[in-house]
Amino acid sequence: MSTIRPLLCVDGISKHFADRTTHLQALQAISFQVAAGEFVCLLGPSGSGKSTLLRMIGGLLAADTGQVFLQEKPVHEPQASIGFVFQTTNLMPWDGVWIFL
Numbered sequence: 001m002s003t004i005r006p007l008l009c010v011d012g013i014s015k016h017f018a019d020r021t022t023h024l025q026a027l028q029a030i031s032f033q034v035a036a037g038e039f040v041c042l043l044g045p046s047g048s049g050k051s052t053l054l055r056m057i058g059g060l061l062a063a064d065t066g067q068v069f070l071q072e073k074p075v076h077e078p079q080a081s082i083g084f085v086f087q088t089t090n091l092m093p094w095d096g097v098w099i100f101l
Helices: 050-057
Strands: 008-018 023-034 065-070
Touching (some): 050 065
Antiparallel strands (some): 008 023
């Protein structure tokens, strides 16, 4: 009997941000697994931690607690096998989108 291992495992990750006056718990004890071939979508309102979670999965941001595993290996830094598209225009911030009909 074979055991199917997850492609991605997020195990109990939490993240908070703080400065002198503000403390924000962005994520708390998030756990899930994604198998190879599955399609997953993150939904939530602005400020709910979606981008923070994706940055931790991509190795761009460290979790305060818990760990992310990709193909059973811990993710501590950006991985060549993970692509990331940011929400804002980083390459050409001066340019907009134009549609001509």
